[in-house]
Amino acid sequence: MSDMVGSALLRRYVGRRLEALRRRAGLTQEQAADALQKGRATIARMEDGHEAVRFRDIDVKAMLELYGAEPEDGRILLALTAETRNGRRKSWWHDRTETELPAFFALYVSLEDSAETIRQYEVELIPGLLQTRRYAEEVHGVPTGYIDDDEKQRRVEVRMERQSLLTRPRAPHLSVILNEAVLHRHIGGREVMVEQFEHLLDLTRRGNISIRVLPFTAGVHGGMAASTPFALLTFPADPQSGEPLEPPLAYVDTLTGALYLNKPGESGTYQLVWEDIDRRSLNEDESRSMITSALEALREA
Template identity: 55%
Template sequence: MAEPAGAIGIALLRRHIGRHFERLRIQAGLTQDQAAERVELSKSTLIRMENGNDGVKFRDVQVRHMLDQYGACATDREVLMALTAETRLGPRKSWWHDYTETSLPPWFAMYVSLEDSAAVIQYYEQELIPGLLQTQSYAERVMQVPPGFLDEGEAVRRVQARLERQSLLTRPMAPRLEVAICEAALYRLSRMGRALAREQFQHLLDVTQRANVELRIVPLSAGMHGGMASGSFILLHFPRDPITDEPLEPPMAYSDSLTGAMYLTKPAEVHSYRLVWSDVLLNALDPGASRSVITTFLEGLHSDGEHHSRMVQEQPQR
């Protein structure tokens, strides 16, 4: 039987159901217009179902009718009846539902729901400490730039949402987080005030003690690498269907800016970012050496108020 929604995330479950229905429709040789007429739905409703939109209700009678019209086999019928039933078990909201309308930009809310369902998160960051590893003080400072972009109330709500996101690293069945950060971000951090920097550096050392978190530093001495062409990005990898062993959702590359985001799901697009990720890791220090670099930055904050961290001259340790 299919894995329960609580284990894989309701947003991902809906998208998975939608992909199932789309596959069955295509196998039946039906266009969306033809299918909508046959199953007695509007085309817009059918599209929302196939996209896994949050507002769609997968009613039992309706699901059976669709399966009949698509000529679904017994296995597909069993799986889809079980999965759609999971979406009707009541208001089991994820934490991020409380923020999607009040604090998170619309283009980011979708990412948060997908991140909440991911099995592996690979995060490359050039200038900042990644949001999942930020302290409250650091996040508050980040929300202040550029000056005037966010009013005080919205900045506070976004910081709270960012801190709430971090709970996914400590929950049962937590995802694996793999992070690569340019050394330049550590230099910037060391100039943000001793108390703030000390707290953030120590937090990085603490969080990387967790078995599901791996952090690597890309030293300035690495020279040219793929991440310089791509900019910061995130790769999301999703759980596998317990029946088919196929990913519930294809891998996705995500990249955002100040006012928008790109969700890249085409195989060629994701492959390009995977190549970049591999090249970044080739040029990054191993986790142990990366912790040593962070420790050096932290210790430098205690040396007469000056930061004396050395430039990392070693070749990347693979």
């Protein structure tokens, strides 16, 4: 399996397969824990793919036997659990999840790091993956009194480090749709916005990044139903089974928490919203022209 598939994603996939086998065997977590002489919390952590779980062969084999797993299922799961112990690629965020990353955001960062495609709709500001440092510093400075200067700088550093996933080998494809209002909301003054718009135009030249604008002339659009910015993530498939390692995810961020929506009816609804705004947005060339016009207006001001 590709080294580009992060450990967190693989663990979650293994956990879901173990849970499916347990349910197929007609066992509750409590019953499985009693039979395996484990605590119910241990079974729950394994099925959640918790980072602290080692997935030892002896434990996984005992579960497979208890659940009556088919030989092929057992072979695949033992191979996958071995990969979780194989010293897989350590991502930048591993050392930050307990400190600089809010707990509700740490999971998103780990999933973003393993995504195959990332689609984002933004209403008010440039998305974090596309921000310059000075723009990010301005954004993290509000509301006054929410975080201190040290925390602000930590969060800016995290944001800058997140952007490295766009330039690594086999980087995900990022598609961004910006409400036109984003281009008219001047953050940090003229110099900050000139630098930010120049950065956006540079990013449009990369093959794995698409930046488009939803113009005011589009009128009513699906993003109004969502009412907030959101991201849609899709993930690589397991080469053994062909199944996605993680269901498609819709992510909605708030100031103090987040929504992780991966049930088909949930993520599917956001997919409909994306399809609607995708139809109404300018194409890439038209969007680049609109960003260029905004940049030139600032330079001439």
